[in-house]
Every structure is written in C-alpha cells, then in structure tokens.
Amino acid sequence: MFHKVPTFRNDPVFRTAPMYRRYFNASLLALLGAVLAPAQAVAQATPSPSDIIAASDNVKNPGQPFRVGLTLVEYKRGQAHDAVKLTVHSKFEGKGGQYKNLVRYTAPARDVGKLVLLNEGNMWFYDPASKASIRISAQQRLVGQASDGDVLTVNLARDYTPKLIDEPTIADADKQQRSTWHLDLVASTDSAMYAHLELWVEKETYRPIKAKFYSDSNRVLKLAFYRKYEEQLGGTRPTETIIVDAIDSNLVTKISYSDFRAEQVREEWFQRDYLPRFTED
Amino acid sequence: MRWCVAAVLSALATIRVGSAAAQGDEDLDLIPSEVLEDSTDGQAVEELAQPPLSSRLFLEDAFSLWSPSTSVPVAYPAELVSWQNRLSLDVNLRWKPWKTLVINFSDRLSAFAEQGNPILSSDTFRNALREGYVAWQPPADHTYFEAGRVNIRKGVGLGFNPTDFFKTRTLVGQASLDPSVLRQNRLGTLLLRWQAIWSGGSASIAFAPKVADSPDLSNGEPGRFDPRFDATNDAFRLLCSIGFDVWDLNPEILAYFELGRSKLGLNLSRPVGDAVIAYAEWAGGPQSHLITRAIEYGQETGTLPPVAPIDPPNLSRKFRSDLVTGFSWTVATAVTLNIEYHYHQAGFSRANWRSWFDVGGAPEASPFLAAELWYLRAYASDQQEPISRHQLFLRAAWPRAFVTDLELTGFAFVSLLDGSVLSQVSASYYLSSVWTASAYASANLGDDRSERGSFPQRLNSILQLTRYF
Numbered sequence: 077m078f079h080k081v082p083t084f085r086n087d088p089v090f091r092t093a094p095m096y097r098r099y100f101n102a103s104l105l106a107l108l109g110a111v112l113a114p115a116q117a118v119a120q121a122t123p124s125p126s127d128i129i130a131a132s133d134n135v136k137n138p139g140q141p142f143r144v145g146l147t148l149v150e151y152k153r154g155q156a157h158d159a160v161k162l163t164v165h166s167k168f169e170g171k172g173g174q175y176k177n178l179v180r181y182t183a184p185a186r187d188v189g190k191l192v193l194l195n196e197g198n199m200w201f202y203d204p205a206s207k208a209s210i211r212i213s214a215q216q217r218l219v220g221q222a223s224d225g226d227v228l229t230v231n232l233a234r235d236y237t238p239k240l241i242d243e244p245t246i247a248d249a250d251k252q253q254r255s256t257w258h259l260d261l262v263a264s265t266d267s268a269m270y271a272h273l274e275l276w277v278e279k280e281t282y283r284p285i286k287a288k289f290y291s292d293s294n295r296v297l298k299l300a301f302y303r304k305y306e307e308q309l310g311g312t313r314p315t316e317t318i319i320v321d322a323i324d325s326n327l328v329t330k331i332s333y334s335d336f337r338a339e340q341v342r343e344e345w346f347q348r349d350y351l352p353r354f355t356e357d
Numbered sequence: 358m359r360w361c362v363a364a365v366l367s368a369l370a371t372i373r374v375g376s377a378a379a380q381g382d383e384d385l386d387l388i389p390s391e392v393l394e395d396s397t398d399g400q401a402v403e404e405l406a407q408p409p410l411s412s413r414l415f416l417e418d419a420f421s422l423w424s425p426s427t428s429v430p431v432a433y434p435a436e437l438v439s440w441q442n443r444l445s446l447d448v449n450l451r452w453k454p455w456k457t458l459v460i461n462f463s464d465r466l467s468a469f470a471e472q473g474n475p476i477l478s479s480d481t482f483r484n485a486l487r488e489g490y491v492a493w494q495p496p497a498d499h500t501y502f503e504a505g506r507v508n509i510r511k512g513v514g515l516g517f518n519p520t521d522f523f524k525t526r527t528l529v530g531q532a533s534l535d536p537s538v539l540r541q542n543r544l545g546t547l548l549l550r551w552q553a554i555w556s557g558g559s560a561s562i563a564f565a566p567k568v569a570d571s572p573d574l575s576n577g578e579p580g581r582f583d584p585r586f587d588a589t590n591d592a593f594r595l596l597c598s599i600g601f602d603v604w605d606l607n608p609e610i611l612a613y614f615e616l617g618r619s620k621l622g623l624n625l626s627r628p629v630g631d632a633v634i635a636y637a638e639w640a641g642g643p644q645s646h647l648i649t650r651a652i653e654y655g656q657e658t659g660t661l662p663p664v665a666p667i668d669p670p671n672l673s674r675k676f677r678s679d680l681v682t683g684f685s686w687t688v689a690t691a692v693t694l695n696i697e698y699h700y701h702q703a704g705f706s707r708a709n710w711r712s713w714f715d716v717g718g719a720p721e722a723s724p725f726l727a728a729e730l731w732y733l734r735a736y737a738s739d740q741q742e743p744i745s746r747h748q749l750f751l752r753a754a755w756p757r758a759f760v761t762d763l764e765l766t767g768f769a770f771v772s773l774l775d776g777s778v779l780s781q782v783s784a785s786y787y788l789s790s791v792w793t794a795s796a797y798a799s800a801n802l803g804d805d806r807s808e809r810g811s812f813p814q815r816l817n818s819i820l821q822l823t824r825y826f
Contacts, residue, residue: 251385347558
C-alpha cells in the first residue's frame, strides 16, 4: 500500500525537512515490501506521526509568502449573526520553522485597521484609534469563539509532539466517510496556541478533516471541521473551517478563505514599530 | 494461516471504525445545516480589493450626568455642570496616492450642549485636528520620513506612560476616563520624523519645533477651529528611540531632549508562561517637583501672580524617576486583568497632601488660594501625570461577557498614600455591525481629605451611542 503524498517537493518546508526525504525512502521500501509480504507492508508504509502532521501542515499552508482574505461568520442556533473580515499576510520563517503573520481587520467598521502581529511566538495587537501596540499572551490569543489563534497560519509540526492514536474512518463535515489517522498532539513549545489537540488527517491525501482543541485543564474548547478543498497556490487546500464552541454548542463560526495570492511580504511588516504605518499595497 | 489473521484483524478494524464513525457523526450533529449551506465567499473577495483611500468614520453622541456638588475641604474654584451632551463626527482617512506616499488625516468635530450654556454659543462647536501628515518611503528602502501633525505614542503601560513624552497637553473631550480610551482622542504634535525599520528592530528621530508660546491652562478645550499648536508645540523637542529584541524583552530605549525637561526612557515586556505578560516602563531625568513646575507654568502663562500666595516647596531640580511596572493576566481565555504600580517621584507625598488640605481648608483661606491649589491638580491632569507619588492601577476587560455582543470593562486608580479610589465600570453592547451602545459609571471614593474624595462631584454616568459608517 502506497499513500499518495501531496506534491510539495518545491515547498520550503519540504526542502528544510529531512524527514520527508526519509519518508519517501521509507515509502519506496514499503512499496517493495508490499509485493513480497502484503501484511507487513501495511505496517511499514504508515508514516510516522511527525511526518503525517508535517504533510498535513503542507496541505493547509502554502509554502510561499501569501495573503488570503477571511470572512468569519458567527451563527447562533443556526442564525448568522456577526461577520468579521480579515486579511492575513503570512510568510514562512525557515530559521524558526514557523510562519510570521500579520492580520488586518477590514470589517466590521468599528474594527477597521486593527492589526494582530505574530512573529516567532511574540504577539502584538495594534489599535489605530489609540495608536497603542499591546503585547498579548498565548491565552489572550484564544479569547473569543474564533480567536486570533484560529486565523493564523501555523505549522503544527513545529509546536506539537504528535502521537498516533488509531486509524478510524470518520465522516467529514459533508458526511463523506474518510479513512483517517487520529493523532494526539501535545504542545512542545511556549508558542503553541493550545495545550493539546486531537487531529484527524485523511490517509491518501493528508488533508486535515477534523480537530479538537483543549485548554490547559484538558477541557475541550472547540471543534474544527475543514472542508471545501480547492486548488490554491499550488496545492489542494481547505477553503472553509467550521468551528463549534464546545462549551456552548449553539455557537458556530464559519471561516471562509478566499482570494489566495502570492505576494512579496516585506520583512519589516513583522516588526511592532511597523504596525502604525501598515498599508496594503 | 496469514489470511485467517488478516480476516480477524479486518473484522476488528471494522468494529473500531464503526464506533469511531459514530463518534464523528455525533460531532457533526453540532453543525447546523444553515452553516453548511450558507455561502459568504463572494463577500470576502470583494472586501479584499483595497482602495487607495481607507477611512474610519463614526458619529457619536454621549450624554453625561454628574452627581450634585458637595462641600469639600478645599473649595472648588469653578461652577460645575450637572449634565452635558456631546455629538461628535470622528474621521480618520489614509490615502495612498502612490506606492511610496501616504497622506493621513484624523479629526473630530464636536457640538456641545451643557447646563447653563445656550444651545448655540461660541463654545458649541469645537474641532480637534488630531493628525494631518505626509509619510514618504523612498523606493526599495526601509526608511520612512514624516512631516506634519503626528500622534506618536510610546510606552507599554496602560494607566500611566512615563515614556510617552509627547502626551502633555494633548487631551481633548472624551466620554470615558479609561486611559486606554482617553488616548483615542488626543492631539498630535507638529514634527518631522525619520524612522528605519529592519528585521530585528527599528530606530527613529523626531524633531518638534516651537511654533507658539505656552497657552493658559484654562484654555483646556479647543476653541472653535483652533488647531492648538500652542499646546502641542510650545517648545523645541527631540525624541530619539531604538527598539530591538533581546532575551524576548523587546526593549525600547528613548532619549528625549527639551529645555529643562530632558529624560531617558526604557520600555520592556516579556511573556511569563502562557497567560501573563510582564512589563515595565521607566523614564528619568533632571526635573523639578510637580508643585514647583505647576507654579512656574502658571506664572509664565499669567494665570498665577508673580508672587504666589503659597510657597513652592524647597524641592530643587534633581534627577527624578517615573516607573510603571505590572502585568497582564488572561484568565480562562476570557478575562484579561492588568495590575500596575505607578511611581512618580516628582508627585505629591503625604506631607504635600497634608499641606494642600491644611492651607486650603484653613478658615482664613481666600478663594484665590483655593483656586491656586486646584491649579496644581489641573496642571498634573493636563500633563497626564499622576498627582500622587505612589498609586496602583487595576483594570479588567471581559469581551463576550455573558453574551457574545457584550463587553465589560472596569478599572480603578488606587492612591497608595490615602487609599482613595477613582473607579469606573463600563459596558459596551454591539447592537449591530454599525451600532454600539455604551454606558459608563464612575465614582470618586475616599474620605474628604483624600485625593479622590476631595472632588466635589463624586459620581458620573455616561450613555453613549455610536454609529459607524
């Protein structure tokens, strides 16, 4: 059995991650073994949990600097309520293995121009009304139903230690059955957004299907479902995430991603002192 | 034999898959069908088309009510109103005609109605030109030049910012007493600024020329359409700053030069665990005591007579420090608390307060003496510096409190000299994406001979409605 791996050979993440090369070598061996001993080949072809997470990250995140528009619609008991619109500018930082993010609010009107900056674990919030840049903690990122932490581009492989739990077939948000790897991820760096999460990744495609996010006290905070996979910036990526509040399940937030664009993201954008002068080109 | 094992494994896998699928379906039941069917993709695409002109525009009405004045040990020198209504049109524009040039404009036009004033008078309309400047970036460069009225804000503290050197004399009418709200409507300074930003930090030099003489303190609110350059540019000033990252502290070092008021400053912040940000802000330099500076300023501007009835204390000019140290703590990913200690070495000591009350409360004290004593406090407020030497600042912000559209905020300044408190609680409710209703209630708590308890009006409430466009 040979799992189809997304084509990310030219992706910077792939280039900087020797584990992928190891994985391909292992896969070739597994293919050979499958001819000789099918039952053993199944065991050998299963990639390591780290490789699964890294490949899943590559499905979600373009490897090149990019911008994307987000629309967050909050539903209460199925009724659309608030809408927030954001533009996210992301750039992969090879040295740190993580993405730098700059998020700009474009709606509602009361929030226009507010910025959130994430750079190597440091997070700043800028309000153009008060001209104040305030440093915020990992916990403060999670305030709200769909928080800053949910809209940022992050590599889970960098911040979490994964463990394979089982390999269930589950229904995705559109009730299609998916054969998945079910992984448990525990935060391994201070910059991890959540203490721990569960992730279901589809075999064959490495698409994230579903996730459960936990607090420090091991309470389920929210569930996320990834759907509407489309071709964007060289890969098939989810363009919609549905987030269900685990405490008040009447609250659901839908994040729609649109207008992916590769762009020249300037390095100084990710400095706190640049925030007051940020304008999109 | 191998195929028998495979069949058993397959059967077991089927059972496990079945139970997992059931679990997955259970989670799926949490997604309402409306969410899956609703499509908002088109809206996002439309929003991403960035026009060269971006704006933030709102109309705001704030109705304020004060409790009746009470008798206080040092008589307040002016008649206090019991109600006021402010209607403001607030505009922020940013225009980028070329890739290297940005033009910024920020302004608030307000109409005031208050007890004792006719609806239409010379004081009805007041305009605050907060900013108007041009920013230019040479192509393919990491440097920036700005010229015009710019609002430069420095400091990591919430309740007091010793390194915010351009803050003095910049406040104009605002509903809330919350320091973070007060900063939303303050005047910028006429200046030239150069700034370089690179991947590891930034550096800047700002020069503000003197364009007018210092105004009288009584001219606290902008008159009509006066841009009030006399308030923001009454001295030559130079501010140099450099910021970088080392040990995750994000230090910013500042050097501020002004005749008789030069200072050095430092800002630091650092995460402690995943819920706390610790921060510190310090500024220090040769400086006179607050009382001495207030009397000198009053005499320079003609508000106080050349020979003041109260003698400034014998507090010579020497190196004095201001310090803010504190932390923010986010609890249960819901409420963020800030606790800060403020040290203002040039501020009132317990002895200064005793003297203030003893002199002003003496039976033979003249009304003019009381006015002069209150002038000291008005000066501290105008300079945006604490009047007491030691105080605590506490603040709690709870977005999505009880319901998703409600935000609750509360803060308190606590004098560590006499225990008196200025506190405020506020609630903002987002009626829709364009309407916000807010209510504020504040109180001065403490005995008559305390910093906060000596105000003649103890309670204040404000109702505010904002419409964004």
